[in-house]
Amino acid sequence: MSWSDPARRFEPVEDVQLRAELRDLLGLGAQTGTHTAEPTAELKALGDDLRREAQRRSRTQRKRPSWGLLAAAALPLLAALAGLGNWGFQQKQRADGLALQAQRQEQQLSQLAQTHASEVAKERQAKEEIQQKLQLASRKSGQRAEPYLVIPIEKPHKVMGDDYQRVKQKPE
Amino acid sequence: MTESPQETPFGTQEAFQAAFAELYPRLVSYGRRYGATFPEDIAQEAFVILMQREQRVEHPTAFLYGTVRTLSLTERRPMKNQNLSLEVVAEPGLAGGADDQVLNQEVRERMRLLSPTFREALWLFVVEGLSIREIADILGIPEATVKTRIHRAKAQLKDQLNPSGGVHVLV
Numbered sequence: 001m002s003w004s005d006p007a008r009r010f011e012p013v014e015d016v017q018l019r020a021e022l023r024d025l026l027g028l029g030a031q032t033g034t035h036t037a038e039p040t041a042e043l044k045a046l047g048d049d050l051r052r053e054a055q056r057r058s059r060t061q062r063k064r065p066s067w068g069l070l071a072a073a074a075l076p077l078l079a080a081l082a083g084l085g086n087w088g089f090q091q092k093q094r095a096d097g098l099a100l101q102a103q104r105q106e107q108q109l110s111q112l113a114q115t116h117a118s119e120v121a122k123e124r125q126a127k128e129e130i131q132q133k134l135q136l137a138s139r140k141s142g143q144r145a146e147p148y149l150v151i152p153i154e155k156p157h158k159v160m161g162d163d164y165q166r167v168k169q170k171p172e
Numbered sequence: 173m174t175e176s177p178q179e180t181p182f183g184t185q186e187a188f189q190a191a192f193a194e195l196y197p198r199l200v201s202y203g204r205r206y207g208a209t210f211p212e213d214i215a216q217e218a219f220v221i222l223m224q225r226e227q228r229v230e231h232p233t234a235f236l237y238g239t240v241r242t243l244s245l246t247e248r249r250p251m252k253n254q255n256l257s258l259e260v261v262a263e264p265g266l267a268g269g270a271d272d273q274v275l276n277q278e279v280r281e282r283m284r285l286l287s288p289t290f291r292e293a294l295w296l297f298v299v300e301g302l303s304i305r306e307i308a309d310i311l312g313i314p315e316a317t318v319k320t321r322i323h324r325a326k327a328q329l330k331d332q333l334n335p336s337g338g339v340h341v342l343v
Contacts, residue, residue, distance in 0.1 A: 018322065023298055026282055026298065028299075039190060043189075046192075050220050051188075051223055054222075055223075058224055
């Protein structure tokens with residue numbers, strides 16, 4: 001053949017023999033020589049048309065966008081994503097601060113509650129001690145124990161002039 | 173690597189004309205055997221795709237056969253049977269293909285009895301005259317697989333010619 005194809009040119013001898021053997025098995029007979037018919041004018045014209053079509057397609061083929069163009073196209077999207085991420089980060093920081101503040105307030109409230117509870121317990125204990133003392137004292141003196149707590153009050157010996165308040169005016 | 177305007181995948185313009193004159197009718201026949209409705213268009217499209225490629229194709233003949241096979245199978249994908257047909261190919265406007273002239277009824281019957289996978293490799297190797305390497309490129313399989321298929325086709329052909337297996341004759 002007048003045109004070259006490396007795969008055909010360097011075909012091993014055993015492959016050629018195998019092909020001949022298979023042709024015999026199929027009953028095709030020996031392969032004829034490499035005579036090729038001269039291309040007709042119609043085929044030549046068709047081949048030239050196809051070559052021109054391939055060149056036209058190569059010229060008009062839309063090139064793939066370059067990396068720079070792709071990056072430029074993706075820039076607004078990246079900026080939006082970055083802004084969204086920044087806003088989200090700020091929101092998270094704010095939420096973390098508020099959570100920490102709430103936790104501190106909760107701790108303070110629990111401390112106050114504990115202090116209050118301990119004071120109440122102390123007062124209750126002191127009250128019980130006083131009741132016990134009063135009961136002991138009443139038993140010793142043979143009197144019936146008062147069912148309620150009596151707190152002695154020191155009355156003033158002398159009423160001062162400024163110590164009372166007039167609630168009614170004197171009749172004229 | 174881009175080709176200069178004067179250079180073709182087959183070398184010079186004269187070499188391209190000769191290759192086109194030899195391969196185009198065969199590719200049309202090959203596409204028709206795969207059931208293509210417009211095999212001429214497919215063969216022409218294969219040539220255009222080959223010449224349009226920016227990188228040089230190592231085996232242009234195998235590329236053309238593979239492209240025609242793929243385009244033909246894609247065109248008739250909804251159909252179930254995707255095997256190579258052995259019926260006589262009638263090409264309107266063109267004389268019968270060289271393979272049809274040499275393939276008589278007996279040869280077609282022998283090939284029909286082969287399994288479709290082996291038949292395809294055998295057809296490309298014997299009738300189309302392609303090399304093992306080219307067939308591997310067309311079918312997208314390793315060269316060793318192509319050789320295996322061809323040798324199994326050969327064994328099946330021998331079984332057809334000698335159905336007794338050659339052992340029982342001695343008994």
